[in-house]
Every structure is written in structure tokens, then in C-alpha cells.
Amino acid sequence: MSSTPTSVTVPGPAVPARALKIQSRLRMSATWALIKPYWKSDDRLAGLGLLALVVVLNLGIVYINVLLNEWNRVFYNALEQRDYASFKVLLVRFSWIAAFFIVAAISRQYYTMMLQMRWRTWMTGRFMGHWLGHQAYYRIEQTHATDNPDQRISDDLRQFTDGALSLSLGLLNSVVTLLSFVGILWTVSGPISFALGGTEWTIPGYMVWFAAGYAVIGSLVAHVVGRPLIGLNFQQEQYEADFRFTLVRLRENSEPVALYRGEPTEQAGLRARFDRIRANWNQLMRYTRRLTFVSSGYAQFAIIFPILVAAPRYFAGKMTLGGLMQTSSAFGQVQGALSWFVDSYATLVGWKAAANRLIDFQEAIRIAERQDESLHGTRDIEVAHTGQPQGGITVDGLALALPVRSARSAAVGQRPLVSPFSLSVAPGERWLVSGPSGCGKSVLFRALAGIWPYGSGTVTMPEGARMLFLPQRSYLPIGTLADALAYPDAGTEHSAEVLQAALRQARLAALADQLDVFDNWSLRLSPGEQQRLAFARALLQKPDYLFLDEATSALDEDTEGAMYRLMVESLPRAAIISIAHRSTVAAFHGKRLRYVPQDGEAAQAAQAGLPGVSYRVVCEA
Template sequence: MSTPTSVTVPGPAVPARALKIQSRLRVAETWALIKPYWKSEDRKAGLGLLAFVVALNLGIVYINVLLNEWNRVFYNALEQHDYTSFKALLIRFSWIAGFFIVAAISRQYYTMMLQMRWRTWMTGQFMDHWLSHQAYYRIEQTHATDNPDQRLADDLRSFTDGALSLSLGLLNSVVTLLSFVGILWAVSGPISFALGGTTLTIPGYMVWFAVGYAVIGSLIAHMVGRPLIGLNFQQEQYEADFRFTLVRLRENSEPVALYRGEPTEQAGLRSRFDRIRANWNQLMRYTRRLTFVNSGYSQFAIIFPLIVAAPRYFAGKMTLGGLMQMSSAFGQVQGALSWFVDSYATLVGWKAAANRLIDFGDAIRVAERQDREHTGVRDIEVDQADGAAIRIDTLALALPVRTGNRGEIRQRPLVAPFSLQIAPGERWLVSGPSGCGKSVLFRALAGIWPYGSGTVSMPRAARMLFLPQRSYLPIGSLA
């Protein structure tokens, strides 16, 4: 039996990376995240469902137009004490409401179906890229991003659900605006007033009031709520960190119990939860301000058209039915113009999820570029050769260091170049202080460490087995 040979490898430890909170809009990157599904192999089914959901939305807008006209006729019948018309209009309302209920239920059902198809496709794409070329391993080595499990499970769901609900809501607002702006223009009529001895007339004055009301509300909502994007981004990270620590404790319950490590684990859990609570307090403050703006905006919008139209009604220039029709049309136009205000809280949550997915995708692409099979280039070449010995030629090991906002990787030298040969039957011991690169050497021999330079030649006919520092068994049956 041969005498064990030792190799001592000195070097520094891997530095950690601090997460930068992403709160900017990143419109182009978000669009690049949305677009692939609608060009994928599942696009026909997805586009078909989308077209059907859009048609249902248009149908609901048309029903709202019918209800707006019904308001005018119904309140005129009440004003004129016309009981015959009153009964007929109630019957008409019944079938209009019936169609509305069927359309609303169908829209919700098929929207949820489309959400799941889109999420299924995106989850498959992200998992394929994350698991291929050992990108998951390289991301953990470089700390390129945090909690990929949370991004795959929660952020993808939030992204697809939010993208559909926001885009369909925007479409509904645009169609509603186009459908009701003409009605509001015609019903409100012109308004005249004297200014500096000159009489000014504004045609369709309620339309301009609705536009001004919505623009002012949108600007205020954006100024108040913009910090919520970054806070939502950070909240998702802290929640995921806390959940990961809980899972880690569950998986290591026996070692923790043997070492009596409960106080340490409890301190770590409390520390992570304190970050959740502190960030949540900030979310509460900004959400309170945004809710105040949104609630005041929506409540005042109920009486605003009545206040503006009251002079014409009391002057006898408008019937009760006309007043109610104008109030309803104003509500529809103002609601359509207020999509940004009404959806702001949903929008900031969705944008935070989108930014986390963008960062995750960037980290995967950076990791893939480090892999030989992906790029065709690798600093450490691991190949197979004839013979029975393991040969290492001018092998220099390095550590990955993240640089720049895009997470690019540069290499920091860890071990000076060395060469050796391990013959069959030999036993080698690699020794050195903690962090000097012992584990990195074995990762390079296994072909999973690309950082460095040199060549490793493995016997072509040999079956290699590398034991990790932590045991691993996949979830499932023993078979």
C-alpha cells in the first residue's frame, strides 16, 4: 500500500454580496419577460384564451352602455310616475343583469385558466435554465441572487396573475373610455360663464372635469405610492429568508437538538423576523397614505358630477333621468381614466415581482456563461484521456467576484498554478487552513468549478465518485 501524499493549498475565503434593492421601472426588461410566452409553442392556446377573455371584456363594457341608457329611461319613468314603463324596465334590467353575471363569471374562469397556462410555461422555462448547465450551483457559489425557490414559486405566480389582471383592466378602461366619452359629451352639453366681460363656452364640459380629476388623482397617487415598489421588493426577500431559515431548522432538527442549538436558532429566526416587521412598518405607512388618497379620490368622485351638474338640473335644463345618466357616464369615464390610481397598489406589487424575476433571469444567464457546454469556453478544462492516472497540468484555482450592477463575474486568484499526477492505488490527503481552497480543488476535479485555469485529465475508462460534504437523497421513494 502506498504512503499517503499531502498537498497544502493556501488562499482567502469567498466574500459575500449585499443585495441591491431594485425600485426603478425597467420597462424594456419587463417587456422582454412578458413577450416570450406569446411567441412560444403554446401561443395558439394562449392567444385563443386571451382573445376570448378580451371579447368577454368588450361584452361587459357593452352591457354597461346598455345599463347607462337604462338609467336615463328608468329615472325618467319614475319622475313621470309611468308605472307601465316602470314594470317593463324592471324586466329589461333582469335580462341585462343576467347577461352581465354570465359574462363576469366566464371572464373570471377563463382568465384564471390563462394565468395557469402562462405560469406553467414560464415556470418550465425558468426551471430548465436554472437546472441546466448547473446554473443553480453557480448562482449559490457567487451569491448572484437570493431565494430562487421563492422566485419560482411566488414571484412567477404574482407576475403572471398581475400582468393579466392589469393589462385586461387597462384594456377595459380604454374601451370604457371610448364608449362613454361620447355619451358624457352629449349629455353634459356646453357650459357658459363670464370671464373679464367675455362669455366663454366649454362644450362637453363634464368630459374635461373628468380628465382633470383623473390626472390630478394619478399624479398624487404616484408621488405618494412610488416608494412601495422598493419596499415590496424588499419584503418579498425578507419573507423568503425567514421561510428558508424555518425549512433549514426543520431539515437539521436532529443536529440542532444534539448540539442544544435552540437559542442560536431562535436568535437567528427573531433577527430575520425583525427585518420583516421593520420593513412591514414602512409598508404600512406608505400604504396608509396611498389608501387615504385612493379612498378620498373614489368617494368624492361619487358626488363630484352631481355637484357640477346641479346648476343645470335646478335651472330646469336637465331631467332627472338625464342627470342620473350623466352621473353614471361620468363615473364610467372617470373610472376608466383612473385606472392608474385604482391599480397603483397592485401595480407596485407586480413590478416588485417582475424586478425580482428580471434579476433572477440575469443571474441565470451570467451563470450559464460560465459553463463550458453553454459558451464553448472554460478556463479549467476537464477532459478524458487514455491511461489509468489522473493528471493535473498547471492548475490555478480562482474565486468568483461579482462586479457591476448586472452581476458580471471576475476571477480572483486563490491558488498558484501546480501540476501533479495521481496513479492507481495511491492515496492523497489534501490539507490546509479553512478557506484555502481544498473543497474548490475537488470541485475543479469533478468538473463543476470553472474559475481558474489549467487542465485536468481523467482516465477514460474509470468510474469517478465524488462525495459531497453534505449527504443528498432526492425527494421520493427509494426506487
């Protein structure tokens, strides 16, 4: 077998220029809608208190800079006059000013980080609540409305809150600095006079106008050069998350990949995904190089620019050395304040890319939440409760459909799958659901669980009925075996004796002494052990309605029969509804729900595995 990686096509081509242009938009109103809710939340008082403290510390640092500016004038005048006594006094004064500056800077950083974490904590809770609410996380995956929600909740939220605070506080600091130093620069720079066209012109506070013009030109150039970085950063985060997800998926499926000898294909797929990262990174390098050229050149020339502009007055004897240094310092503060946009542009584009990803993620969540309402003129599947604890499940006019995502928009349409049918399941009944693969048997279970919005009809449940769904591969959380067994309850809600008894009944006696072992049980246990663990979970949950979706597919016939007998004997009043292909399972069920194609032509298409086939349901007692 060759070890040379094969060529593979990775889903998700590079984002086209039009999409990149959309991702580069500023979308300020939507960004403000992300920022505003925290400052109106229950945590707003603590947040506003920290923000006020940070603002006061910022103002204090600006005031210290004003003192340092004045100190520059006096200090360099003392050097020019060789005044040693004043020189010593000024050094002591500088020590005190520097000490206060260090304390203020450290405090500002500390409380800014505290505010960042409070804001991030609140936003993370809010996004997770909406993502997990209404099964939005499930519906987003069904329609592929957005990519890598885990990365958006973890990385993008962190970058958004950190960037919002650092940029806004930096802007505030620049405004206050500008207001504090513009008067100083206006006074110390004085007027400049020159002749133009035979007319004498005088510009008062000319250094202020030079600083403003210098900053405006630099800001415009930086924006023109650096704006594409917003879309490129957006793409880079997406590609990095795709690559990381593929690595995690390979780790979780290491055994089947090893059995298939699939390493060359996996390596080729990983390389292809990384090539997308590298290609986008190359574009980032080019645009970042241009932006760095602009910002670095801008910053370096700003060092000498005020000296060049003020030099004529100094050499004319109209300004002392101290005045020259004070002018240079004040010009630097004013120019730096006006240059906030240039200096912060690299941070701004990264923050805006994270904000755009969060905006898209929030919109995907809202679309998922709206799927409880009407979709394209058809009514959703309504799951209601009778208000009575007794009685069974009643299905009335239930039609099932599949989602169809438009290639031209984010709209989600529907393709009919199962024509309307009615059904009644009483307590203690045993139903077997059978039919060709892909006919919609699992979709029926999802509709009964209330998580499938595509189709129409009504499902009525008895009030307070406990329902448990065991899919072919049950979810096992990372944690102790007790937590995996009792899920969604905590392992501590059941005694060790009860948990051990359930394991033994499910033929997992070898695991009875490992309840406190922490592990990734979905990787440690074999598929058959995982399915038996799910049956042990059913013994703990004691559901009124137990739905088994090929829940014994990994078991031998003897163990399969033992698990079904265990359910029938341990849960005599529970209704059991099973999806299974083995004929041996039928012996444990008294009724059948059979899926058949709509007509003969559809039957042939179904046998050939062609898409677009619709089915009808036949109930057999």
C-alpha cells in the same frame, strides 16, 4: 443556563436608501423582456386563443355596461313620470341584462385564471431550466449573486403572471370603456357657458373635460405618494423569504440545535430577522396609509362630483332626472376608465416589485452561465473528452482559484489557491488526496466534475466515462427509500432484489424492507447511515471513476474499512480517488496527491488558519 435570547447580528443589513431607490425604478424595457418570450413560444397559439376569448368577454361586459347606462336614463324617467307599465317592462329588461353580465363575468374570470396558469407554467419551466442548466443554481450560491431563488420561482413568478394579466386586461377594459362612454357623456352633458373677464366662454361636452382633469390630478398624486412602495414591497418579499428559509433550516437541523442547546441563539436570530420584517412593514403601513387616503378620497368624491357638476343644468330644467342619472353613470364610467392608474396603483407596485426581483434573478442566472467564458482575463478550467472510451483522466496545467465578490459591484474576481500542476489517473488506480483543511482538495473534485469555473487549465476525460462523486454528506431527495438509494435514477429503474442486495452489502439490512416508505431520509437517517447509503448507491451506479470526499468521516474504522474493501472488490476496474484525513484509509490506496503550502511562511499561516494561503500539489507514487 439562561433561556433569555442573546443579542445576535443578522447578516444582511437593511437595504440603504440608494439601493431602495434602485429597486423602485420601473425598468420597463427589462420588464417587457420578461413578458415577451411567452407570446413567441410554442405555447403562444393556446395562450393567444385564451387571451382573445378573454378580450371578447371584456368587450361584451363593456357593451352590457353601455346598455345599463341607457337603461338608467329610461328607468329614472319612468320613475319621474310614475309610469308603472314601463317600470315593469324595464325590470324584466334589467333581469336579462344582469343575467348576461353574470355569465360573462364568470366566464371572463374562469378563462383568465386558465391563461394565468398556462403562462405561469411556461415561465416556471423556463426559469427552472435556466436555473438548473449549466449548474447555475450551484454557481449562484457560490457567489451569493441573489437571494432566495426558490421564492422567486414560486411566489414572484405567480405574482408576475397574475399581475400582468389583471393589469393589462384592466387597462384594455378601461380603454374600451372610455371609447364607449366618452361620446355618451359628451352628448348628455352638453355645453356649459360662463363669463370670464367680460368674455362669454362655452365649453362643449364639459363633463368630459372635468372627468379627464379629475383623473389626471388623481393619477399624479397617487404616483408621487405611492412610488416608494415598489422598493418596500421588494424588500418585504426578501425579508419574508429570509425568515421562512431560517425556519426551514432550523427544522432540518433540529437535532444538532437541540444537542447544542442552541434555542436561545436561534430564537434571537429569528427575532432579529422578524424585526426586519416588522420594520419594513411599518414603512409599508405609512406609505400604504397615504396611498389609501388618496385613492379612497378620490373614489368617494367621484361619487358626488358628477352630481355637483351637472346639478345646475338639472335645476335649470335643461335636464331630466333620467338624464341626470345617465350623466352621472356615464361620468363614472369615463372617470373610472381614466382612473385605471389610480385604482390599480397598489396592485401595480406589488407586481413591479415582483418583476424587479425576477429581473435580478434572471441577470444572476445569465452571469452564472457566462462563467463558462473568460473571467477577468484568465481562462476557465476546460473539461474536454478524448473521443476514446479507454484511457484515463489527464490534468494539464490545472490552477485552482477561489471566487472573490466585489463589495462595490456584482463582479466576481479570483484569488489563487493552488498553483498549476499536472496529473494522470488511469483506470483501476487508487489515489489518496491529503493536505491541510481548506487547502482546496474538494475544489479539485469540483473542477474534475466540471462545475468549478475559477482557475485555469485543461481536464481531459475518456469518452463515455461514468463518474460518481460521494461527498461527506450525500444528497438524499425527499421520496421513497428506493428513490433516495437510486438517485439520480428513479427507484423503479432497479428491481427490489437489486436494491435490497446493495443495502445489505452496505450494512443497511435493517432498511431492506422499507424501499417503498416515503420520508425525508436526510433527517431520518444518521450521518453514518447516510454515508453507507451513498456506498450502496455506488454499487448501483458502477462508476468508472469514484471520487470520495471524506465519504467515511462518520463511520467507525471497522465500517470504514469494510466500505473501502466493498468498493475495491465490487469495482475492480474503477479508479478510486479519495479525500481523507485518517491514516487507516491510506492502506487502500497506492498513490498519493499531497497539498503543501508554497513556502515556510505560508506553512505557518496555513497552520494558523489564515486566509490567502496558496498551495502546490505533489504527486507521490
